[in-house]
Amino acid sequence: MYAALTLFFFMCLTASTHADHHQPCHAPNMTGFMSVMSMKGEMKAYGAFTYDSMGKKLRFRSNESSATNASHSMDLLMFFEEGIFYEIESKNQSCVKKTLHCSMHPLDIPDDATFSTKEHSGSAAIEGEGLQLDVWTGSMPDKKGHYSMSVTKGCLPVFTFYFTESTSFLFRTMEIENEIKDPDLLAVPSFCLGQPVEDTPEGTVNGFLNEFV
Helix, strand or coil: HHHHHHHHHHHHHHCCCCCCCCCCCCCEEEEEEEEEEEEECCCCHHHEEEEEEECCCEEECCCCCCCCCCCCEEEEEEECCCCCEEEEEEEEEEEEEEEEECCCCCCCCCCCCCCEEEEECCCCCCCCCCEEEEEEEEEEEECCCCEEEEEEECEEEEEEECCCCCCCEEEEEEEECCCCCHHHHCCCCCCHHCCCCCCHHHHHEEEEEHCCC
């Protein structure tokens, strides 16, 4: 299975395109669920997300009650434009405020991404049994790797693969709705207000993707 996924990714990287005029689209406001799996088959996380496309804000809360046996329990609030994020512990009302060094995440296509190809998931020949996807690829210079993002015509993310020297991940989104159902999720909790920014150890790069390494 994982060999097939890897082959799919490199096919996307090498696919020829006749649509050089394509420009990366940007996802709308979204609420939904996201899973994170390593290419070794380990379920890293599964939970709900809320994304503010204009404000560049993301909240991801892993679902501890799910039956996915995820290895990571987390509650992250990311402010990509401000370069700040919070690791939140709602049970004991505590949080850690950190500097955000990397703004890359699996819900929006980077501006420098390259259009690779169009593909159909399922069947293009049977009505109602297929989904047309645009595939975008690019490099991750900080991590010496590459990514491949598959989105719908409306720019909803479906799959995102990240391949680096040390590890590889698959992000998958489900049950997406084009709205922010609970705006309060994108606000800093009252018990985090006034929290100082934690010092970053030398050589550490903080980012959404790094939380799953």
